[in-house]
Amino acid sequence: KNEVEQSPQNLTAQEGEFITINCSYSVGISALHWLQQHPGGGIVSLFMLSSGKKKHGRLIATINIQEKHSSLHITASHPRDSAVYICAVPYSGGGADGLTFGKGTHLIIQP
Amino acid sequence: NAGVMQNPRHLVRRRGQEARLRCSPVKGHSHVYWYRQLPEEGLKFMVYLQKENIIDESGMPKERFSAEFPKEGPSILRIQQVVRGDSAAYFCASSPMRSGHRSGANVLTFGAGSRLTVL
Numbered sequence: 001k002n003e004v005e006q007s008p009q010n011l012t013a014q015e016g017e018f019i020t021i022n023c024s025y026s027v028g029i030s031a032l033h034w035l036q037q038h039p040g041g042g043i044v045s046l047f048m049l050s051s052g053k054k055k056h057g058r059l060i061a062t063i064n065i066q067e068k069h070s071s072l073h074i075t076a077s078h079p080r081d082s083a084v085y086i087c088a089v090p091y092s093g094g095g096a097d098g099l100t101f102g103k104g105t106h107l108i109i110q111p
Numbered sequence: 112n113a114g115v116m117q118n119p120r121h122l123v124r125r126r127g128q129e130a131r132l133r134c135s136p137v138k139g140h141s142h143v144y145w146y147r148q149l150p151e152e153g154l155k156f157m158v159y160l161q162k163e164n165i166i167d168e169s170g171m172p173k174e175r176f177s178a179e180f181p182k183e184g185p186s187i188l189r190i191q192q193v194v195r196g197d198s199a200a201y202f203c204a205s206s207p208m209r210s211g212h213r214s215g216a217n218v219l220t221f222g223a224g225s226r227l228t229v230l
Contacts, residue, residue, distance in 0.1 A: 043221040098144050098156030
């Protein structure tokens with residue numbers, strides 16, 4: 001079973017700051033997901049990546065397959081970015097079926 | 112194009128009753144995943160289904176829980192004889208292919224969740 005560790009668990013920052021959230025996993029994978037869960041509880045899939053880097057607006061996700069590590073960055077953070085950010089990898093480690101999730105990083109961006 | 116629709120959004124049951132949670136995937140998606148989020152805990156995989164087939168139920172409790180995805184209609188997660196420990200948010204996600212199977216594409220869509228409270 002793949003173990004997923006996220007850090008930090010909680011993060012409070014000021015508007016405009018550059019944010020980094022880290023994720024490490026124990027078993028080699030084919031792809032990793034970054035999810036966002038808002039205070040209302042809904043979950044949005046932000047990225048699925050298997051190598052290198054992806055960018056969407058102010059969000060950047062990177063992954064190092066050899067190091068079994070991924071980072072999610074937010075540039076020019078805004079209060080509306082306040083949410084729980086969750087890293088997830090394939091449940092079996094084989095790249096198929098369900099996901100194993102990190103406990104999430106609770107991000108608060110203060111105006 | 113509606114996303115994943117889950118209902119009910121909130122469900123209250125007494126101990127011993129049955130809970131039925133429904134999930135209608137994105138149109139054209141034939142792969143459905145159910146996840147459970149217990150209070151103050153992370154999401155946990157429960158079951159993965161394709162139309163009329165359970166592919167992986169390794170995350171489902173062995174008793175009282177069952178899931179189906181019939182040829183017609185939504186996927187249903189059924190919990191019989193609920194207990195207080197079943198109180199959680201249950202999320203459904205759908206995909207046009209096996210999650211993680213295709214690199215370079217973000218293909219997983221989550222529903223808003225169904226929050227079950229067992230009194």
